[in-house]
Amino acid sequence: MHERAAWQRFPSDKHGARLREERERLGMTQPQMAQAAGVSLRGYCYYEQGERQMKACFLSSLAYMGVDVIYVLTGMRNRARQTGNHQRNQRRL
Numbered sequence: 001m002h003e004r005a006a007w008q009r010f011p012s013d014k015h016g017a018r019l020r021e022e023r024e025r026l027g028m029t030q031p032q033m034a035q036a037a038g039v040s041l042r043g044y045c046y047y048e049q050g051e052r053q054m055k056a057c058f059l060s061s062l063a064y065m066g067v068d069v070i071y072v073l074t075g076m077r078n079r080a081r082q083t084g085n086h087q088r089n090q091r092r093l
Contacts, residue, residue: 013050015072020048022067037061 023033034044038061046052054072063069070078 014075015054016048016050018072018075019054019062019067022062022072023048026066033065036065 023030026033028036030044030048031041034041037044037058039047039058043052047054047058059069059072062072068078070076
């Protein structure tokens with residue numbers, strides 16, 4: 001693989017690790033995530049390994065599946081999602 005110039009580098013290795021965390025949180029395998037997101041297994045694995053930048057259409061598919069895309073991209077949990085979970089839990093009490 002060719003070394004990229006500094007301006008071309010993208011910290012996608014961290015994104016990939018967080019994507020894996022989200023996949024595991026959802027209890028899905030790599031093949032299941034790839035199929036649900038509409039990408040090849042190889043392509044999905046590249047995302048988790050940080051070898052490929054995530055495109056908007058891929059991220060949109062992930063969000064639809066319940067992946068916290070804000071967390072994948074920034075490392076910060078989506079506050080709206082946390083608030084929604086908190087409100088649902090409060091209703092159960």
